[in-house]
Amino acid sequence: MSQALTGEHAAERAAPPLHRWRWLALFVVLAAEIMDLLDALITTIAGPSIRAGIGGGESLVQWLGAGYTIAMASGLIVGGRLGDMFGRKRMFMIGAAGFTVASLLCAVAQSPEMLIGARLLQGLLGAVMLPQGLGVIKEIFPPKELGAAFGAFGPIMGLAAVGGPILAGWLVDANFFGIGWRMIFVINIPVGLLTMLGAARLFPASKRSTTTRLDLAGALLATLGTILMIYPLVQGREHGWPAWTFVGMAASLAVFAFFGWYESRRDRRGVATLVMPSLFGKRAFTGGLVAGLAFFSALVGFGLVFTLFVQLGLNYPPLKAGLASVPQALGMIVGFGIAGAGLSQKLGRTLIHIGTAITAAGFAVFMLVVDGPDVTVWTMAPATAIVGIGLGMAMAPFFDIVLAGVEEHETGSAAGTLTAVQQLGGALGVATLGTVFFSSLTSGFASAINAAVWVSLALLAASFALTFLLPMRARPED
Template structure:
């Protein structure tokens, strides 16, 4: 006989949260740390790397751009791979590939091999990083979700502060004679631990309704990105040939083809890389433009500032790393200030942009006041202000851009925003790095003219006058210009060889010879530092212009991150 249970129906028991969720979170955070460190350390290490491996100034730009560009084009596909094949599996594959890429970076014997290894790092990083978000959403109950995501802020802050210091310290310490290679070797124990801990603690996770891969879309967006970044970096090396402009024009065409293909794929029921309906939303398109301009300016500024302090001012790698710390600390402070002010939405973002612009202008003032003897301490107020503004701008950015996005578009929109952050970074390194190196030759030559009166006075004091003095003055200008634009920093320009010969020939005695050499070296060093400072100031004005553009295009964004917040204040 069948009995019928007439007791009140019980709700099914709530699924118990994943047991090892906090341990798994720290594995995911370890991957984030590896990415953040590797995105920053080459800014500090690039002058040292180029000095050892050789290559043109473009090598310095490619060290950062190769990593961020390859990650940008792989991020959305990396997330889908996890949805299809399992997030744990793809995280482990990404971590192993990233670690191997780090090893290849460390053992590279030439700039081309190192840049290729950076591409490998970026591609596997794009497979590893997106898996964390999906796993966190599955592991943590709603009441713990905010605490889990809250861990990212402090970790990112510590990494941004510690990254430059760690890179500078490792290079200066030169452990076991490894020099700059240690900044990549340190990823090996981190990567191995992440893989072992991932095998033990990460849950099996995949999407019940995964989107299909869009390899054609990925190829088109990769090609479009390369067509704009490659000529920007390499064009200056070849005196801007016709092909460099044709490539930049072709990138616009390929971007248009990408948009057409994605729309067609969507109409045919496929799974496009980027949902075309997003581009009909002013908030999203405005967010892409805002993000591209903002991240281009900030990452480009970070690279150029590191080059200026090391090559221009002669700071050691550790000193250069420490000089950038106030910016990172300011960013953490800015995030903290922004948290209770989120209700102000776009106004908070605008305030951050203006504060950043004021901070960058403060760096210009610092350079004008302190001159070529500027110390890291003198940069502190302006960089701290710049960082605070950056934190205030970034805190509400993603929420505001995603405010008008439909639920089914969220994944595509989030992936696109993260990708545009990386693409902007690559573009900024290419653009501002190219402008900076392009300015150096004329800036140093102009600065050489400024030191001419003092040089002539010093030379006249040891009876070097007339044609002999004129040859040395002309030689200082030519040598300074040629050194600044030299494609191979290890090669001594012919103008510098002539200057050395003219200096020796002008001396009438050993004592006079020593005085001439001292005068020439002092004038050359001063002109070099002054030239770098002039180029740096021009870059700072460009960055301020980009921040003003960020302020203006941000008006395309909604006023608030959430509906109903208007009037909250």
């Protein structure tokens, strides 16, 4: 009997961190999310400096962001399935290690092509790392605490949104060790190593799925559809919008349609699929995908054109450009705080609608300010702060509502797919709004950014309408 008890106590000591350590495990997940968020933001701030230092055309600035997000979006679904197959802890650590090495390759790049290639690799390895985090959270937190766990993403990501542009601008201007913009990638190395150590100590050893095969053909189809959509958007303007750009974008829709048919066919045959078709029978999940695609396109695309406007149009140096984005980031923290004061569960979907409407109002005010005289950080601050408040309120309940109805065996596929669509939305936003901005420069910088903001408003309107597909809240009120 005592031996049995001893064995039980040993099992408890080796058990996943479901009690006192689960919040530390959450912090490790957040650290990985911060690395991803920072790497999506810092090249936006450092883009003009990178182009000046390493060469390349205007599209290089877009590819620094879009290349990363294309690779991320293409690999996330596979990354989620790899976590199901081989264990989330193991794949998280492999992804974190690869992300760290890819960051080093970015730092030593000697040409635009080498840098873009390293960014693609960074995105692919990040795609292995990130979906495991959402799965770990869902695994170690009981249902009644999941809302609080996902709610922790808000303030932390808000702080990253504040610190990311400032950090990038400071690192570029400070020129540590004489390496200039390269320092924005070097800083990932110690963070990546600490993330790996934290995961090794705190993450539970996840159960592996009985699935033994990976749907590589499905992964290739999803990647092909993404590339056919994004590449023409980024490169079309520089080539004068030849016919192949429109053919490519139309073909991407056909490839995605074929991908859906192919996955359903494999599922009917009982063969492993890249995306579990059962997910698309869940209203919250499908609604979240389409609404999130439009929402994150508007969010990330605006971030790019705003940074281009203040650096190229207002001639701000990188650090000042980073500081110009602080009001929006602080507004996001306020928005998450408002939502966290019990409103996410109480209002649910309605809070997403309110936040989206506030964001749109902020964009409208921003356009009025930019059209006025003496545009400065201070005159833009109220508008960008309103945008941030709306974004924070809309994002706070989003992931909880979308993932609430997902079964345990679907978690990896769901997390990978949802995050992939978020990244795809970012790539679409960068490609579309960046192209609109550069195409409108002949009329001046103010006209260029306002044209891009009009596209953001259209995307927000689409997201507002699509949010009605979501259930009212993640779970019934207690």
